[in-house]
Amino acid sequence: xxxxxxxxxxxxxxxxxxxxxxxxxxxxxxxxxxxxxxxxxxxxxxxxxxxxxxxxxxxxxxxxxxxxxxxxxxxxxxxxxxxxxxxxxxxxxxxxxxxxxxxxxxxxxxxxxxxxxxxxxxxxxxxxxxxxxxxxxxxxxxxxxxxxxxxxxxxxxxxxxxxxxxxxxxxxxxxxxxxxxxxxxxxxxxxxxxxxxxxxxxxxxxxxxxxxxxxxxxxxxxxxxxxxxxxxxxxxxxxxxxxxxxxxxxxxxxxxxxxxxxxxxxxxxxxxxxxxxxxxxxxxxxxxxxxxxxxxxxxxxxxxxxxxxxxxxxxxxxxxxxxxxxxxxxxxxxxxxxxxxxxxxxxxxxxxxxxxxxxxxxxxxxxxxxxxxxxxxxxxxxxxxxxxx
Amino acid sequence: xxxxxxxxxxxxxxxxxxxxxxxxxxxxxxxxxxxxxxxxxxxxxxxxxxxxxxxxxxxxxxxxxxxxxxxxxxxxxxxxxxxxxxxxxxxxxxxxxxxxxxxxxxxxxxxxxxxxxxxxxxxxxxxxxxxxxxxxxxxxxxxxxxxxxxxxxxxxxxxxxxxxxxxx
Numbered sequence: 289x290x291x292x293x294x295x296x297x298x299x300x301x302x303x304x305x306x307x308x309x310x311x312x313x314x315x316x317x318x319x320x321x322x323x324x325x326x327x328x329x330x331x332x333x334x335x336x337x338x339x340x341x342x343x344x345x346x347x348x349x350x351x352x353x354x355x356x357x358x359x360x361x362x363x364x365x366x367x368x369x370x371x372x373x374x375x376x377x378x379x380x381x382x383x384x385x386x387x388x389x390x391x392x393x394x395x396x397x398x399x400x401x402x403x404x405x406x407x408x409x410x411x412x413x414x415x416x417x418x419x420x421x422x423x424x425x426x427x428x429x430x431x432x433x434x435x436x437x438x439x440x441x442x443x444x445x446x447x448x449x450x451x452x453x454x455x456x457x458x459x460x461x462x463x464x465x466x467x468x469x470x471x472x473x474x475x476x477x478x479x480x481x482x483x484x485x486x487x488x489x490x491x492x493x494x495x496x497x498x499x500x501x502x503x504x505x506x507x508x509x510x511x512x513x514x515x516x517x518x519x520x521x522x523x524x525x526x527x528x529x530x531x532x533x534x535x536x537x538x539x540x541x542x543x544x545x546x547x548x549x550x551x552x553x554x555x556x557x558x559x560x561x562x563x564x565x566x567x568x569x570x571x572x573x574x575x576x577x578x579x580x581x582x583x584x585x586x587x588x589x590x591x592x593x594x595x596x597x598x599x600x601x602x603x604x605x606x607x608x609x610x611x612x613x614x615x616x617x618x619x620x621x622x623x624x625x626x627x628x629x630x631x632x633x634x635x636x637x638x639x640x641x642x643x644x645x646x647x648x649x650x651x652x653x654x655x656x657x658x659x660x661x662x663x664x665x666x667x668x669x670x671x672x673x674x675x676x677x
Numbered sequence: 678x679x680x681x682x683x684x685x686x687x688x689x690x691x692x693x694x695x696x697x698x699x700x701x702x703x704x705x706x707x708x709x710x711x712x713x714x715x716x717x718x719x720x721x722x723x724x725x726x727x728x729x730x731x732x733x734x735x736x737x738x739x740x741x742x743x744x745x746x747x748x749x750x751x752x753x754x755x756x757x758x759x760x761x762x763x764x765x766x767x768x769x770x771x772x773x774x775x776x777x778x779x780x781x782x783x784x785x786x787x788x789x790x791x792x793x794x795x796x797x798x799x800x801x802x803x804x805x806x807x808x809x810x811x812x813x814x815x816x817x818x819x820x821x822x823x824x825x826x827x828x829x830x831x832x833x834x835x836x837x838x839x840x841x842x843x844x845x
Contacts, residue, residue, distance in 0.1 A: 289828070289835055291799075295801070298703060298800050301703060301781050301782055301785070302700075302703055302801060306698060306699075307708050309698060311694060311715050311716055312716065313691075315716070315720075316690075316720040320720050323721075323724045324724050414818075416817065418810060418816040420811060428807075428810065428814075430807065430810065430816055430817055483805075485807065501807070503811050588786070590786040590787035592783065611833060614833065
């Protein structure tokens with residue numbers, strides 16, 4: 289099943305005959321008007337009143353959305369160090385998936401910092417940060433930070449061509465088109481990749497690069513306003529951040545030799561709230577995936593006849609799915625949370641048993657070893673994985 | 678908002694309703710929930726219409742509203758409305774190629790919501806990786822990994838494991 293087939297299948301599914309629409313535009317307009325009036329009143333009312341109303345709709349887990357826009361002097365965290373003024377002496381060889389290394393130090397008004405993903409690759413890693421604004425579908429900023437030696441250079445040093453492995457595959461050549469003002473004293477360039485997408489690249493430490501892009505940047509020569517904005521974002525990126533991600537769960541009994549390979553979380557640099565992590569042995573770094581998030585309306589656990597069965601785990605109803613090489617456990621409402629566990633039981637493309645997997649007891653065993661920590665982030669843990677010795 | 682803006686809003690939503698319902702249906706997997714999601718989306722669009730109507734890409738803005746409502750940014754509000762309006766989900770009429778369509782629908786139900794949203798953006802809305810990342814509020818790398826995971830989840834249903842691995 290390739291991507292073309294998926295396009296066709298989704299198109300056919302979307303074209304199935306629909307029942308009459310139940311959309312009520314009159315209701316949308318009257319409720320929209322009320323909301324606008326409320327917003328105006330809230331904007332002019334007391335802060336306490338607004339906070340009280342907002343608090344009424346916070347869900348159990350209370351995972352906040354993307355954090356507030358950070359400013360040059362705001363959002364700093366303990367242990368974070370700014371590269372402002374000077375380049376770093378050395379970049380790390382690896383990033384810790386549980387402690388993101390970089391964060392935005394400044395974003396334009398209206399932008400908020402989103403999550404960070406870490407991309408384990410063969411022999412190297414990168415982290416990707418994102419930020420966006422509600423004002424436009426294209427109002428987004430992406431920052432990729434590589435470990436040392438993730439990119440090789442060719443061409444003249446004054447206008448290099450980078451070949452990076454930073455998201456699990458080769459980036460293809462990133463060609464510098466013109467020099468940009470140095471970022472914290474380090475050389476920087478306006479560049480574009482094979483798809484002609486523009487980007488600002490700079491060597492934030494010897495042999496280690498940062499790559500800043502935006503869907504709005506369709507060439508290596510962006511408009512002056514966009515150039516100024518991106519240069520300011522670049523100049524304020526903070527490196528060396530050691531703020532830990534805190535997770536609403538912990539898991540015990542993880543086989544020795546398995547390591548966390550990827551994390552997803554929300555929040556700004558001040559408080560990073562984890563939602564999912566992947567871990568596994570070298571043969572399959574993402575063999576076990578655990579996601580704990582607020583229950584999503586309308587979501588249900590898929591039940592596939594012949595593969596799925598209803599089970600009860602510590603009093604919680606769940607759906608266990610068992611295939612020859614894969615298991616999953618799904619529960620949609622555990623005190624307002626949904627839990628999803630996925631587990632590869634064999635080495636991908638080889639079919640041999642995954643090292644260490646037998647001790648887990650399958651997805652059901654992982655479910656039994658999963659400890660939920662409640663709604664209050666104050667009770668969450670920065671050490672979610674307890675391995676066997 | 679002026680009467681003229683109201684009329685503009687109604688004209689815009691009516692012209693996009695078919696598209697919005699389709700996208701919502703792919704995300705929600707039943708028409709009842711899809712219509713609830715669209716109702717929340719167009720309500721929120723009305724709230725922001727004075728600003729939204731001036732945007733270069735109103736469709737992209739509305740799509741982002743819909744996605745974020747689906748993914749829970751307004752989870753409590755939407756959930757409350759869904760519960761208030763709860764009635765048994767109705768089965769869609771998949772048309773003549775019923776079995777194949779039901780298979781795809783069942784496969785899509787096995788894909789977690791965020792991965793499902795990624796697949797819909799990439800393969801139904803035809804967004805590139807960066808555009809999908811902007812709509813979802815995540816990094817391009819996450820879009821790539823969510824796409825791969827979502828496709829793998831669909832293959833587990835649509836391709837028999839033995840055939841997928843052994844090529845028979």
